Amino acid sequence: MRYGIALFVIYLLILTSGMARGSTIEYEITEYDINVRVPETYDSFEIEASLQIENSMPDSEHTLEIMLCRNFRGAKATNLHIYDETSKPLDFSFEDDLVSISLSDASMGSSVVVLQYDLVKDEDFHDQFSPFAFEISDTLCHVNASITRTDNWYPKIAETMAKRLAPYQLVVDVPEKFEVMASGELIDVAAVGGQKVYTWRNYQGITDRSLYFFAQEQERIVREYDDDFRVIMYVPDGTIPTNMDYLADVIHTSFRFFEEMYGEAPWNEYKVMAFPYGYSGLFNSMNAPVTLFTSEITNNEIYFPIRSVIHEVSHTWWGNIVSSNPDENYWLYEGFGKFSEIIGIKPALGVDVESLSFFRLKLCTLPYIDYVPSILESQDSEDRVLVNVAAYYMGATYLRMLRFVIGDKNFYKGILEYVRQCRGMCISTDDFLTIMQKRCNKKYHGMLSDYIKNPGYARYEIDRLGTIYNGKHYLHNYEIINIGDKDIYTPYLVQSDMESYKEYLFLKKGEKFLVRVKSGFREPADHIVVDPEELFPVCGAGLKGPGAIVYENPSREVKVYNVAADAPFARAGIVDDMTLIKLNGEELAGNDLRTLNHMMLQPGGTELQLLVRAGDGEPHEVTVVY
Numbered sequence: 008m009r010y011g012i013a014l015f016v017i018y019l020l021i022l023t024s025g026m027a028r029g030s031t032i033e034y035e036i037t038e039y040d041i042n043v044r045v046p047e048t049y050d051s052f053e054i055e056a057s058l059q060i061e062n063s064m065p066d067s068e069h070t071l072e073i074m075l076c077r078n079f080r081g082a083k084a085t086n087l088h089i090y091d092e093t094s095k096p097l098d099f100s101f102e103d104d105l106v107s108i109s110l111s112d113a114s115m116g117s118s119v120v121v122l123q124y125d126l127v128k129d130e131d132f133h134d135q136f137s138p139f140a141f142e143i144s145d146t147l148c149h150v151n152a153s154i155t156r157t158d159n160w161y162p163k164i165a166e167t168m169a170k171r172l173a174p175y176q177l178v179v180d181v182p183e184k185f186e187v188m189a190s191g192e193l194i195d196v197a198a199v200g201g202q203k204v205y206t207w208r209n210y211q212g213i214t215d216r217s218l219y220f221f222a223q224e225q226e227r228i229v230r231e232y233d234d235d236f237r238v239i240m241y242v243p244d245g246t247i248p249t250n251m252d253y254l255a256d257v258i259h260t261s262f263r264f265f266e267e268m269y270g271e272a273p274w275n276e277y278k279v280m281a282f283p284y285g286y287s288g289l290f291n292s293m294n295a296p297v298t299l300f301t302s303e304i305t306n307n308e309i310y311f312p313i314r315s316v317i318h319e320v321s322h323t324w325w326g327n328i329v330s331s332n333p334d335e336n337y338w339l340y341e342g343f344g345k346f347s348e349i350i351g352i353k354p355a356l357g358v359d360v361e362s363l364s365f366f367r368l369k370l371c372t373l374p375y376i377d378y379v380p381s382i383l384e385s386q387d388s389e390d391r392v393l394v395n396v397a398a399y400y401m402g403a404t405y406l407r408m409l410r411f412v413i414g415d416k417n418f419y420k421g422i423l424e425y426v427r428q429c430r431g432m433c434i435s436t437d438d439f440l441t442i443m444q445k446r447c448n449k450k451y452h453g454m455l456s457d458y459i460k461n462p463g464y465a466r467y468e469i470d471r472l473g474t475i476y477n478g479k480h481y482l483h484n485y486e487i488i489n490i491g492d493k494d495i496y497t498p499y500l501v502q503s504d505m506e507s508y509k510e511y512l513f514l515k516k517g518e519k520f521l522v523r524v525k526s527g528f529r530e531p532a533d534h535i536v537v538d539p540e541e542l543f544p545v546c547g548a549g550l551k552g553p554g555a556i557v558y559e560n561p562s563r564e565v566k567v568y569n570v571a572a573d574a575p576f577a578r579a580g581i582v583d584d585m586t587l588i589k590l591n592g593e594e595l596a597g598n599d600l601r602t603l604n605h606m607m608l609q610p611g612g613t614e615l616q617l618l619v620r621a622g623d624g625e626p627h628e629v630t631v632v633y
């Protein structure tokens with residue numbers, strides 16, 4: 008055992024020696040040893056966190072400031088005691104999630120500080136995400152780490168929220184009926200007096216962004232593959248064996264595919280646990296809804312729900328191998344996750360729904376195009392719908408456009424380079440941009456950042472310049488004008504009775520492009536269609552969205568969902584799940600998804616009369632003002 012500890016220490020030294028130390032940071036945690044005990048009373052997690060601390064300016068400061076449970080809505084720390092390595096109590100104050108510790112022997116370069124506390128449910132602060140983040144009961148005990156608010160259930164030095172973790176050991180000590188899935192690699196399981204003690208450490212060479220553990224009464228099942236990969240599954244009673252095979256295979260193939268595209272992961276396993284609150288993508292593991300294990304899986308035409316599993320696997324790279332502060336760069340997690348989910352479907356499932364999926368993303372973005380924040384500022388929106396549209400949909404659409412503009416080969420080389428350079432780091436959007444800009448022609452550099460930093464899509468206008476007759480046929484002259492704040496790169500279709508072709512257009516901000524269309528008819532028509540497949544982040548001038556998505560359900564009712572606040576539908580009193588019956592007197596049922604959502608895109612100033620019904624109530628008319 009001693010030998011094991013010595014090896015662990017050597018390994019920590021190797022791991023930490025390469026870490027950059029900022030000169031302004033006085034204190035740094037260089038090693039975590041965290042013990043969590045779940046008592047059979049299930050009233051608190053009893054935590055002892057031992058921190059190895061380096062003081063890079065030993066004489067300047069005598070107060071160590073540590074954050075504990077900052078911004079964690081749903082749980083709080085109580086009963087805090089702090090000791091040094093000789094178990095001598097240290098003086099401290101604990102206010103507003105900030106622990107200030109007086110270190111009398113501050114001249115020491117390195118020291119150990121031990122915090123003992125109970126993590127309990129915070130009855131005063133609860134929201135819809137609280138049970139997803141934290142729960143303690145006799146059936147489920149967990150702290151999730153897929154959202155930043157939970158990152159601080161263990162101590163962090165003040166102002167280092169977005170930093171990567173130091174190497175760690177995480178011991179989770181639970182009543183013996185539980186299986187535990189936690190951060191990193193399982194090192195040991197020991198039975199001690201009616202409890203089971205699980206010891207986890209970070210995978211070799213790379214630490215996590217945040218720590219998590221989940222304990223449930225489940226069975227641990229391991230699927231091994233010929234290439235030495237294994238999928239470790241924590242499954243509930245009633246799991247269907249073929250579901251397990253399917254899930255393990257999808258995880259295995261998508262993991263290997265992402266390794267090929269994004270770079271190798273330094274381990275050969277992946278963990279998945281059935282979880283009553285749905286999906287979370289963690290470092291080398293995920294939670295997935297219980298129904299994915301216990302009910303027959305029926306995928307829709309774009310392969311939901313199974314594609315969400317592919318998405319979560321990709322978070323091993325997006326947010327973990329390459330990490331960033333999600334309060335500033337949420338799209339680096341979710342835009343990349345959404346993009347990966349789509350490109351992973353074919354290798355993982357053997358079906359090609361890539362274009363259909365990207366088409367859907369654009370279709371589901373246009374309704375919000377006037378209100379969404381920029382991709383970069385997605386996380387700042389108060390409205391969860393807009394956060395998702397900007398970070399996931401627009402982020403993925405942007406990556407697809409970038410891939411198209413610079414070519415597949417160049418794009419994936421750039422992504423590989425991005426992962427290689429940023430592996431194990433906490434980076435920003437500009438780091439990504441710098442690496443990708445190196446892979447493309449200078450004329451696209453501005454465009455690369457404009458689509459991330461400016462809100463909405465690129466905007467164009469098509470002007471008719473007049474028609475001339477050359478003795479044989481008519482020539483209709485049009486101008487495509489870039490009237491927005493982003494350079495446009497898009498295909499456009501020219502179609503008339505005499506010609507039909509598709510071209511690509513690169514149009515800088517403010518520039519115009521002349522298109523001459525031959526026709527046997529004098530009257531102008533819709534001769535030019537920009538982005539005919541509806542895949543690129545462009546849209547026509549002046550178009551406004553309703554701020555909601557409409558679709559026809561299997562009972563042929565047209566329903567509304569994802570209603571954004573302060574947009575035309577919301578202002579007209581339309582809420583999620585209402586039924587739309589008629590638009591300006593015309594029945595809406597029977598229209599496909601595209602038609603329905605295009606009907607709701609209108610020029611600013613337009614008024615639509617909608618006949619709507621809430622639940623089983625009486626239908627009533629509302630006026631939607633764009």
Ligand SMILES: [Zn+2]
Nearest residue numbers: 288340341344
């Ligand atoms: Zn995600």
